[in-house]
Amino acid sequence: xxxxxxxxxxxxxxxxxxxxxxxxxxxxxxxxxxxxxxxxxxxxxxxxxxxxxxxxxxxxxxxxxxxxxxxxxxxxxxxxxxxxxxxxxxxxxxxxxxxxxxxxxxxxxxxxxxxxxxxxxxxxxxxxxxxxxxxxxxxxxxxxxxxxxxxxxxxxxxxxxxxxxxxxxxxxxxxxxxxxxxxxxxxxxxxxxxxxxxxxxxxxxxxxx
Amino acid sequence: xxxxxxxxxxxxxxxxxxxxxxxxxxxxxxxxxxxxxxxxxxxxxxxxxxxxxxxxxxxxxxxxxxxxxxxxxxxxxxxxxxxxxxxxxxxxxxxxxxxxxxxxxxxxxxxxxxxxxxxxxxxxxxxxxxxxxxxxxxxxxxxxxxxxxxxxxxxxxxxxxxxxxxxxxxxxxxxxxxxxxxxxxxxxxxxxxxxxxxxxxxxxxxxxx
DNA sequence: TAGATTGTTAATCGATTAACAATC
DNA sequence: TAGATTGTTAATCGATTAACAATC
Numbered sequence: 001x002x003x004x005x006x007x008x009x010x011x012x013x014x015x016x017x018x019x020x021x022x023x024x025x026x027x028x029x030x031x032x033x034x035x036x037x038x039x040x041x042x043x044x045x046x047x048x049x050x051x052x053x054x055x056x057x058x059x060x061x062x063x064x065x066x067x068x069x070x071x072x073x074x075x076x077x078x079x080x081x082x083x084x085x086x087x088x089x090x091x092x093x094x095x096x097x098x099x100x101x102x103x104x105x106x107x108x109x110x111x112x113x114x115x116x117x118x119x120x121x122x123x124x125x126x127x128x129x130x131x132x133x134x135x136x137x138x139x140x141x142x143x144x145x146x147x148x149x150x151x152x153x154x155x156x157x158x159x160x161x162x163x164x165x166x167x168x169x170x171x172x173x174x175x176x177x178x179x180x181x182x183x184x185x186x187x188x189x190x191x192x193x194x195x196x197x198x199x200x201x202x203x204x205x206x207x208x209x
Numbered sequence: 210x211x212x213x214x215x216x217x218x219x220x221x222x223x224x225x226x227x228x229x230x231x232x233x234x235x236x237x238x239x240x241x242x243x244x245x246x247x248x249x250x251x252x253x254x255x256x257x258x259x260x261x262x263x264x265x266x267x268x269x270x271x272x273x274x275x276x277x278x279x280x281x282x283x284x285x286x287x288x289x290x291x292x293x294x295x296x297x298x299x300x301x302x303x304x305x306x307x308x309x310x311x312x313x314x315x316x317x318x319x320x321x322x323x324x325x326x327x328x329x330x331x332x333x334x335x336x337x338x339x340x341x342x343x344x345x346x347x348x349x350x351x352x353x354x355x356x357x358x359x360x361x362x363x364x365x366x367x368x369x370x371x372x373x374x375x376x377x378x379x380x381x382x383x384x385x386x387x388x389x390x391x392x393x394x395x396x397x398x399x400x401x402x403x404x405x406x407x408x409x410x411x412x413x414x415x416x417x418x
Numbered sequence: 419t420a421g422a423t424t425g426t427t428a429a430t431c432g433a434t435t436a437a438c439a440a441t442c
Numbered sequence: 443t444a445g446a447t448t449g450t451t452a453a454t455c456g457a458t459t460a461a462c463a464a465t466c
Binding site: 004009012013015016017020041042043078079080081085087093094095097098099101102103104105107108110148149151156172173174175179180181183189191193194195196197198199200201202203204205206207208 | 213218221222224225226229250251252287288289290294296302303304306307308310311312313314316317319357358360365381382383384388389390392398400402403404405406407408409410411412413414415416417
């Protein structure tokens with residue numbers, strides 16, 4: 001199984017969705033699925049499903065289809081979800097607290113190891129079993145808890161500084177929820193998620209409609 | 210100003226980012242900005258900035274640039290953010306509660322009018338001034354509070370049913386946070402946001418790196 | 419006029435879709 | 443063999459980038 005192939009961003013989101021369908025199908029006792037089944041369940045075209053999979057190998061049997069459990073395992077491996085990942089959330093505001101409790105992360109193998117903040121009133125407290133630590137302890141905690149991923153959930157003005165600290169601490173991938181462009185060293189994987197922009201996509205198309 | 214032009218999805222996210230930069234520039238007293246300034250601040254190319262704006266009209270002055278406040282106003286109008294939008298969140302779990310308190314929505318003109326749930330233990334309570342209402346009261350509340358947008362923050366199994374109810378209640382745009390494909394009538398604007406898939410994007414590139 | 423920057427067209431790049439040979 | 447479905451190539455579609463005339 002190859003890795004680090006540059007594939008369309010959208011392919012990763014689709015693979016994630018395929019995997020969820022596959023495990024559900026498997027649990028229902030459906031052992032064999034076709035690209036058409038996957039496509040229908042996930043809202044894409046069968047050609048797209050086959051193309052997405054073709055980046056990584058040959059997982060099916062011509063004339064037959066795919067074994068649902070097997071393909072599920074392959075996709076989880078491709079996505080790097082055959083193991084657990086330790087995640088730091090920076091920012092113990094509403095968004096940070098929320099993300100830390102979001103079960104969807106845990107279900108896919110992401111363990112929120114610690115929430116970091118620099119507000120002394122918050123540090124030392126817990127949010128459903130997750131410690132809030134001072135941002136100054138980031139470096140040691142990253143090592144101690146083997147944290148590799150960081151989620152930035154602080155206001156825009158603080159985002160770049162936090163990103164720099166995360167990188168310095170040894171984190172290798174970052175999701176930035178702050179609505180601002182930040183830059184990091186090129187060997188760090190960075191992704192920005194703009195929650196408000198998602199709603200703005202709706203209002204763009206609804207205005208004057 | 211035209212509307213309803215089909216533009217690349219990514220353009221909307223970028224316009225959102227441009228607008229945040231522009232208002233900041235305006236507040237700093239920078240009255241004129243070039244596509245190069247905008248590009249640098251938002252991490253895109255100057256050509257991209259000009260192209261994105263060109264879908265909607267001519268907002269600049271050749272040889273000079275753009276007036277920051279003016280262009281800000283234009284973009285906010287394009288995105289439909291020159292007015293407030295009333296939003297319903299369905300699901301008073303961790304994610305729903307979090308999103309309801311997320312200040313980033315409010316700052317862009319999105320008012321969370323009500324959180325809906327069908328758990329009797331939650332109904333009647335408040336989350337920082339926002340009422341939790343029973344899902345059965347959706348239809349009346351949507352009319353009463355003039356709600357036009359819905360956010361689905363329920364488990365995957367319940368998402369389609371909730372979407373159907375939102376549509377029946379008269380909602381016109383939906384963000385689906387559940388990791389499943391749902392379908393709605395074609396005159397409803399639908400968008401799926403997969404928080405876990407965002408992290409999976411990181412792990413895809415980090416595995417074996 | 420010289421320098422700067424827009425708006426727009428054409429070229430390039432990349433992703434999706436259609437078609438079909440391979441093969442169960 | 444006939445029917446079904448994969449894997450892959452070629453065609454299409456769409457988005458980004460480069461280039462430049464227009465114009466301040």
